[in-house]
Amino acid sequence: MSDNYPVPQKDLSEKxxxxxxxxxxxxxxxxxxxxxxxxxxxxxxxxxxxxxxxxGLFGKTKTDKVSGSLLSVAGVAGLATMFxxxxxxxxxxxxxxxxxxxxxxxxxxxxxxxxxxx
Numbered sequence: 001m002s003d004n005y006p007v008p009q010k011d012l013s014e015k016x017x018x019x020x021x022x023x024x025x026x027x028x029x030x031x032x033x034x035x036x037x038x039x040x041x042x043x044x045x046x047x048x049x050x051x052x053x054x055x056g057l058f059g060k061t062k063t064d065k066v067s068g069s070l071l072s073v074a075g076v077a078g079l080a081t082m083f084x085x086x087x088x089x090x091x092x093x094x095x096x097x098x099x100x101x102x103x104x105x106x107x108x109x110x111x112x113x114x115x116x117x118x
Contacts, residue, residue, distance in 0.1 A: 015110040023103030029074065029096035033089060036081050046078025 032049070036042035049071050056068020074095075080088040 012110060012113045015106045015113060019103050019106030019108075019110050021103070022099050022106060025070075026096050026098070026100030026103055029092060029099060032074065032078065033092040033096060036078050036089065036092070042078060042081060046075050046081075048075070049078060050075030 032045060035045055053068045053070070053072030053075055056064050056071055059065055059068060074092070077088045077092050
């Protein structure tokens with residue numbers, strides 16, 4: 001019975017935002033993981049992620065700090081491919097696929113909520 005009630009605007013916008021951001025982050029993490037196979041480019045990319053993450057950690061909002069932490073972790077994992085290539089690339093792959101699935105589930109909830117709203 002509650003399936004026929006309209007979805008609140010706030011819930012709908014949160015699901016849409018989480019879906020788009022998580023899906024984009026998952027695809028980006030998988031792309032970075034693929035680029036880490038190129039020796040010099042992978043190291044430079046990892047150092048850049050680490051630097052961007054450090055800048056984000058000094059941000060004022062909670063979102064800045066969370067995204068800075070995630071970028072820092074991705075940068076450290078990328079640099080770890082020099083020492084533990086299998087483990088680091090496996091963790092980045094699992095993280096990318098997990099973010100992609102989470103994003104697609106949220107996008108599905110968003111589209112379902114849009115149908116209920118109309």
